[in-house]
Amino acid sequence: MKLYHGTxxxxxxxxxxxxxxNINCIGEYDKDSYNEETKTTKGFIYLSTEPYLAYYYAQKHSVFSNETKCYVFQVEVDEKDLFVDSDEARLIAKISPEEIKKCQYQNHCQDIITILCEQTKN
Incomplete structure (x- = not known):
């Protein structure tokens, strides 16, 4: 599956x-100016099916880092290696950590993916 990573x-x-x-780099939301609830989960790479969304996040983080340029990388990933973005589900879609955990370990992710897609369209 072709996906995009912006940075x-x-x-x-x-x-x-x-x-x-690097799966353990310090992200924008990991800095001391943010509280524990907004910090991102380590050990994952954030990817998008849409290049424009990867570019949006790359630009956003570049501005926070006082940089004027950014990169968007296209990568090939086997779908079996993908997980639901639990940070996005928790912070944006307001899905409980228990529901996220249940989804990730039982492969019942379609409801969360659908909610996330609806959230990003609004």
Whole structure:
């Protein structure tokens, strides 16, 4: 499956140099200015099916990092390796952590994916 990852210029240069995307880098929402509820889950790479959405996040994080350029990477991922974005489900769609956990471990993710898609359209 073709997906997209958007990031700052600094992180993009690192990705090009290392030839891989770091799953444990410090994200914009992980900084001390944010509370524990908004911090993102480590060990995942945020990907989108839409290049414009990856570009949006890349631009947003570039502005927060005082950078003027950004990167969007296109990657191929096997669908079996994908997980629901539990941070997005929790913070935007207001889905309880219990429902997210149930979904991720029982492969009943369609309801959460549908809710997330509806949220991003609004």
């Amino acid at each position: 700052t210029c600094t992180n993009g240069e690192s990705i090009l140099k290392e030839k891989s995307i």
